[in-house]
Amino acid sequence: MKLNVIVTLCALFSLTRQAPPRDECVCELINSQKAFPHDKLSTVEDNATKCTDNITPQKTLELESLLLGLERRLPQLLEDVSMLEMEDDGDLYAVLSLQVVENELMEIKQLIDRLNGSTLGHQRLTTDTNKQLEDLRAEMMELEAYDTMQVVLRQQDNRRLRRDLEQCKNGLHPTTQPTRPPHGNCPHGEFMNITGPKVYTAGEYPGSYKYGAWGRDPKPEAGKENWYWRVMLTSGNKFSNYVRLYSSLSSLIVGVSTPGNVMIHSSNPTTNTIQGPNVVLYGGALYYNCYNKDAVCRFNLTSKTVTTLQLPKDTRFNSKGNFCHLDECYPYTDLDLATDESGVWVIYTTKQDFGNLVLSKVEEGVPPTLGQTWRTSVYKQGVTNTFMACGVLYATRYVSKDVEEIFYSFDTATGAERFNLGIFINKMPPNIYSLNYSPVDQMLHAYCDAYMVSYEMVFSD
Template sequence: MKLRVIVTLCALFTITQQVFSQDKCTCELTNSEKAFPHDKLSTVEGNASKCNSNITPQKTLELEILLLGLERRLPQLQEDVSMLEREDDGDLYAVLSLYVIENELMEIKQLIDRLNSTTKAHQGLTADTTKQLEDLSAEMQELQTYDTMQVVKRLEDNHRLKRDLDQCKNGFHPTIQPTQPPHSKCPHGEFQNITGPRVYTAGEYPGSYKYGAWGRDPKPEAGKESWYWLVMLTSSNRYANYIRLYSSLSSLIVGLSIPGNVQIHSSNPATNTIQGPNIVLYGEALYYNCYNLDAVCRFNLTTKTITNLQLPKGTRFNSKGNFCHLEECYPFTDLDLATDESGVWVIYTTSQDFGNLVLSKVEEDEPMTLGQTWHTSVYKQGVTNTFMACGVLYATRYVNKTMEEIFYAFDTTTGVERFNVGVFINKMSPNIYSLNYSPVDQMLHAYCDSFMVSYKVLFW
């Protein structure tokens, strides 16, 4: 083995012996190989890194998001046109229907324009990337000529042999992959992505109320399956004393509220009125943070009665445990109410948990009770919002003015936490002040700087 190494070294180097005296012997070592071009290798690595940064998973999803948005709007347009044909009697209702259709056509045109521009941009990106890959391949082949001892070639051969051996071992015992995660109890499958926005509207009061919430009742009364609700913080961006109802999405977009407002209290604020934007409607009852209390209020829209649920001692409230990002915190977001397929949840934090998120199930008994509670290891002020879907808590964080990331998940069934969800939300406004998941249609409803935006949640 030693002799072979010496012979190999002799092939690479020329040794010249020079004798200057009887006491000294000097050897001159001359490298017969070409010097390796390290600068060129650094350039290739930089180009490869640049290529990877240009092609991201988010870019590949852009077209899918736009196509899915178009796919939803076209049937809605057809349905509204059919309604207009059935009910057009020349009166005001027909005018409103025409206005709805005009808005929908405008949104479809904007989607098509974005689709065309995105397609052209992707075509240019594909052409540039193809050229870059061809250049990188040629440069790597040239660099490989410096591997005179064929180290890289032998590594590739070993990798190929190992792969073939693994295939041979596993070939007699094929593994059948499960079609659904073993612990998942979600009827829709596993949460994968967010696409949209599907709806983007200023509604009835464009630009008037920065904070609020909107969505659908996951457990509506018969005949109210298509209804939507809206709560705007009409006093100091902090308080509200009524909920506004709409008989359809089209009515909400044009601002035709039937039956109108359902009032909690004549004063704003007052005992048991709404504080903060994190609100949900479930089973004809509104759940929210009670004014000036560390408690959940439930307002029954039918009986107009209010019940309270006291949260554990040490719960932070009155803007002491808000959602935040590096630049600002969202005031009076101490308590976040959420709905999913199983009911109502409350997300909060306590001094005992050192500011980490705490999740509790709200039982719908009379009076309300606090069900099972889970303690997480994610810091609440590092989170901008949360929502529930199929018993899993998801948390978002601010990336920039146009992007929000769903980065965290906590599965209440398994107790497993994940900090690498990596699903991005394309924002239409810089801030998302409330985020509600609707299990009725698997939509995510966001209230952003007075705009109402919805996204499709994808499961498979």
């Protein structure tokens, strides 16, 4: 009986030798199927990864940024040419006006050259990618032949069923809209959402100067309504001693700085130079955290003079009260300067407030003075950034390398706090080191790992 069982078992395979005297048998298992091509699968995976690396949102945004810069630059050129035609005196004024037009034409040419280069690059990328996708599809269809147990097919069916089920559930139970901040007296209506990015550029220093800020002056001097500014922390990612100016958005995108750098001091760092990335420009003056002080500096770009505003006793500074998330803190972000429709604000924290955010209005003047102050119940080191819009303080937090959430608001008119706004920002680089709201065009300017990114703030009106 025992021998019959052994013989029956070995008959299931190709029996190559009779069992030796010790009741053992040696069987050779022959697989009639072709060996699975693991090397080919690895090649397909590598090609798919390369394809994903080549097609990125950054490439699309670069093209959109260039188009936006050109769109805003052409009407300005038309206006300047019309002005030249009307006011041409045939003498010195005409020469100067013509020089302005020539400079603008040069900037537009540079913008178009970059746009053409990007377009050709995208066309080549599209052609190459289409071919790669066709090859990958053919190779995957060949590999599916090895799925004799139809595991992949069942997974595809399961994904399809889960997607249909999710759509059915969402249809029966519409998603509840997140709580929004109160309407208040904002001329634009209620702040509803963030869209974009609209601009994504490294300017003239790709990959350099990780920390900084940029934006527009909400109260520009005459003739500088279209100007943009940029501050880069050039000394150890902590300090800076100048602000860089651009005559238009297209100039900033292509990296043509006119009139160039406006120096605060020849040394960096030193007394009254910039400390930390959270700076703003308002009324032709730069507001920032003074070097090695618990104070706000105001640098007048025309007179090149600096005045200071001392903050309350025990204000945290020198990287002791930073913005943070779980993985890291952003150094020297103790003081955050912000602008909105009403002027300049400073956000900070003190020992007496146990690390919670404190908000104060900065009143214009020489020197500036500290106006009304509000205290909040949100912990500063649980926040990654803040900005102001229509007298409302907004705070963000890090969700992932791709998403930042505007989760908190404090209305200075009513004192109402909200912790569940649920407005999400789609990030390009993973870290946002400064946020500046521009009431001129309702844009939110972010400085992210050496890149300048802007988003459109959507209001109800």
